[in-house]
Amino acid sequence: MRTLQVGLNWIGLPRQVTESRLRPHIVPRLSCWHTASALQPVIAEAPALTRATHGGTPAQKNECDAASTRCGRRPMACTRSAISPRKRAPRARPLEFRRALAIVVLAVQVACGGGGAQDGTATVQPRLASDTRPPIAVGLAPASNVLPIHLDHGPRGEAFNVPFVSVTICVPGTHECQTIDHVVLDTGSSGLRIAASALRKGLALPPVTITGDAAGADVPVGQCMQFASGHTWGSVRRANVQLGGQQGEALAIQVFDDFTGPYATAPAACSSSVALSRVLDANGILGVGLRRHDCGGSCEGETPLPIYFGCVEGGCTATALARSAQVANPVAALAAHNNGVSIQMPEVPLGGARSITGVLVLGIATATNNQLGAARVFAPDDAGFLRATYKGATYLSFLDTGTNSVRFPDPELPECGSLYCPDQPTPLSISVTAAEGQPQTIDFTLESPASLRVGTVGARIGGGGPATPHVNFGLPFFFGRTVHVAIAGAPTQAGEGPYWAF
Template sequence: MPGTTTCQTIDNIQVDTGSQGLRILASALTPALALPAVTGTSGAPTASCTVFGSGYTWGSVRTADVHLAGEVAASTSIQIIADPAVPAVPASCSNSGLPMLTATALRSNGILGVGPFTADCGSGCATTALPRWYYSCTSGACVSATLPVAQQVTNPISNFATDNNGVLIELPAVADTGASSVSGTMTFGIGSQSNNQLESAQVLPGNGVTGFVKTMFQGSTYATSFIDSGSNGLFFPLTSMPGCGVWFCPTAPQSLTASITGTNAATTSVTFAVGNGLSLFATGNNALSNLAGPANGYFDWGLPFFYGRRVFTAIEAQVTPEGQGPYYAF
């Protein structure tokens, strides 16, 4: 609870460089943790709809002091997923895909969005009542509403007193057949401590509004590309490879190459592998470095991209040794 020592430690939280803000299932919270509701300009409680590639979350917006490894994001807006205190999901949100409102559907107790922006929506939601974002809830119903940026669900890293300009994620390399588990680190800040220096990492600035970078692959350019630890595979357009459901299933592992380009025209070549999705899942392993599937018109560099790399995500407008975010570096 903000400004108090009433706290709860919550495990099994996804780390997602593709979104902004902390989202926790109401079912994971104890009743004693009565977090105050965020009220919009109307004075009514605020609810949030957040759409991901695999579905949506719905719940209240509340304020909490978020403690992470000795850092504190004080009085930060978070989303409480499936909070019984807010009305049922409005159609403008529920038609956005599959509901991720339980631990089974979400496959975790929540999502920690540490992407390249401070708030999950930004100025657009502050000036216009956009559907599938923020809602004002009164009389048993919720309608789209504006919400000031300072009250929107916020990337907690940006609210730290120090080490608040981004994150570094380091995961070990994984064999082609995968691993049952891996252990890695998320280090707060970029160039602010001895263990988060950029060193020789190539900096690739993203679009200032979307964060997107460009990926060049097999003669085509995909301008809406992003580096996303919250996706469990690599997703990209490729019609020549056999598929099995939502995954690629080549008869033998394939080695492919693409180039990622930032808005500063800096380019880095990336070689990656694609294995047979069915065979990979049959191993029973959870960490899979060559799991991939088809996408339409974009390139999603998901969790397999992180294995064996030091990957930085810099937050918009925050100063780093290589300029302001948003950018990726690896």
């Protein structure tokens, strides 16, 4: 999940990019969140989508009937489409519509055994209760620098291909702590962000403040951080952050959706996008990307970017903020194993898996469990990008566990919404080049999300459409690999970061 900030030259993505990141493309189970009424505007704009009675087994029909009673109406997952998801959506439709259409079609395919055939006949997939696929996990001995990574359906049951870790935060100088689960592991951003709703009442994290008026009163600091799928607005506070058995002291973190006191009204800088919490099925984001801080020098000086704000009861005003007070990459603040991370994910077979567990290992070449080995180093350019060549065209590229699919432009692949839905598993190759060095070919196989079984938590999916301006190696790229992320300026066995190595 790469942050978007105009003028922050290491990012470079334009603000108008509206690609969905962390959005639940696949609905893993029946829920009232995906009712027909919620998606009625989409259906009204898509005459090709027609309702039909459920075409699954009697047991599945009973499940849908029960969901109808629970939700007060029949969930969209219990209808089926008369159009094949393998047919390309008309390109004239706006991206936002195609994105919503993907949710409708995939809900039909995955959640209740709906049909995908062009003639409207149903192809019933096995239910979760009969899923005998074994769990898939990386075998690594527990250690103080190891955190498990779990893929599941998230707190609300809407997540897919999203890696979650648990993080413990404490009030500095006390033993008042709370462990937060379902925090997204994100190599595309830096800093810890926790949803206000996930914090228990009484955990009084002190606010980060700046000197305000002439009287020298302390003014609390708020933050508006833009991501590709929306923004996070809330307070900036201090917390001790524990990752596994390692701890960073008094780090600045963001508590988003914190509308208490002076943070009650988000500034105009946050009005151009939706709140990320509307599409993020998680309790927070752990940004372990290439940077030490989420803004750095662009938020210092006389003309800072509108990211940090001094907040009083009357509103919030953009302000400069020293790096020592900015939201920081927690890994860089640890006492040990602080030069980066190693992400190890198991190989995921075609058809996906119902249980996937990987590991986040703190540090690079700081212990026997995080050695570089034969991994090749890819240093980005000054803007934080690699170069990727696909079918003769070259694009900016990066590695991002916070994106749940591999995103790249290909006008020849069939689309279902913002995802690609090939008729059969399709082998593809992309050549990647660092700022300096020889290209390396990355081979991967793409499968259609329409073919996935109920209960699947992760699979090798991709998307983007012909207008995608970059190659984003999202979470499926990490399956079956160990990927190292070295923090800028941190010394490692292969030289100073920033770099990726795999």
